[in-house]
Amino acid sequence: MGNLGQKIADALQPKDTRPTHEWASDGNVELFPPVTRTGIFDTSGSRHFIPILDALDDERTREVNILKPLRSGGSLIGDIHLCSVMARNPGGYLNVFQTEPEAKNYFFDRIEKTLQGCSQVAIHLPYKYEWSELRLNTGATIYTGGPALSNLQSKGVRYLRLDECWMYPAGRIVEAEGRVGDYLKMEMSKILRISQAGPYEHRTLDECEWYRAYTRGTMHEWEVQCEHCQKYFEPVFSGQREDGSFWGVTWEHFKKQNGDWDLAKCCATVRFECPHCGNPLLDCPKTKSEWNRTGRYKILGENNRRRVSFHFECVIDYPWADLVELWLDASNAYHRGDIKPKIQFYQKRRAIFKDESSLLRTGLHLSRVPYEINKDWPEEQSRFATFDRQAEDLYWWTVRAWGLEKSRRLGFGRCFGEGDIKDVATKYKVTPNHVGIDSGFLPKGDRGVYAMCCRNGWMAMKGDKGYEYAHRLNDGRLIRKSYAPLSWGDPEIGTKGEGRRYSPLVIYSKSQMNQIVQSLIDSKRWEEPIEGENKDVEEEYQAQMSSRRKVENFDERTGQKKSYWKESQNDHARDLANEQVLFAILSNLISDPVIERLSKKEEQAVESK
């Protein structure tokens, strides 16, 4: 009966409509270990929580997303929201965690303790209950569980919290959201997603439902004021100014003999550089408390209150030297071919969505230069068109103009069939003997690469595993080059017509050409136009160019460095680039990396069959 009395007393109380952060910090929610900051909940040291709690209070808002670094208090926001609505706006509440055992742990570690620490809810807790289904005496039920279908397909709820939803099995976020459907129609539902960035292992960004949900919301980025110049900036680990220079957490560059970062030396020099005035900020309580005091969210794009997304990085509350150590360690691993630590750094520490291809794309800096493709380039010596055959008669192609040891892209794209190849060559004024076709795929037969080359006077080219190839001089001496002596591709090999006609075929060292392309890129002699193809084609080009990279292994025992090129499915632009370089070597615009320097006389003596 005490309960009934309480209910009457509650009903007579005027409804407390204060914002959740005020209500909770007014002694209404007390926190216990394992929460780090125990005692009465308080947002004064983490002001970036306040607008998030306000969004959860906002009746116009149906979805709130928190994209946050590991252990940054994001889950606490969910717990406070749970208490606030259970005390003041009760309704069915479903908490979903990454797995069933973690849901159970979290319930006893955090949810139960927080509910008990909130007197307005604690009085409604029944004497006995199941952790997975807690029915309060107000009639509202709190469900807790992992993302199993059986948990997500039962009764409707008004509130839904999806914790660490970056790792749910495919389709489960949507499945869970179905449960607020009835309340959504009445505009009373609330979905709260709290998670680090994705995608989960073996998924791409396109397959990441959390990424989709986050980007649908109006994005809010936390920004703070510089104590030197008073201008605002985002407190992020690293940013880039328009001129390409970096700002954010900075350190002096010290490397070891094997090329690895020297962690201890670098970490001793860490500071934060303002993007505007370039002045350093030191990692001390004063900097971080000033950042907290002046911080505010910057809204990106149109402000729609229906779905809102919040993002902040761990630079605001994590020791910078430790972050630099993690980053440099990840960079050392990257150098050896292990890209996972870098992806994890982005996803967990910076809370930035990152998959393998988006990581590689940001890792390659192509030099963009303002030049007009149709204007004459005085340095031009020659131009070449290279084509790479795919299935269904589809070709990737690129045309580049070459000066001495330097090249500019004139075009890149896809085309279909022999007729299109001719059109590309005509459009860019490339002579037939400067058209190269990769003969790695479908070389033979009437419609094969060899036959096409025969018909049109083009050259067949093929990458090979070797490093160097012997060429015999007329005097019998052998010299080495990065490509094999000219051979001949027979389109009718193995048929009756065998031996009737041949196309010129050059086999080259993939590894050598990869290396030359990379060093041209690194030394800014591989130029790309600022005004290139349309946006989609440029993105495709960037993706393909960055999908092949050099990996280095250092053997501690022998002190030897071994490197190799890691290829991927979609790196055709790299093969095209290799064949451009091959043409440039054949035309003496680039020196062969293998050949010993020859005198003019010796050069003429090189056998050409």
Ligand SMILES: [Zn+2]
């Ligand atoms: Zn400044």
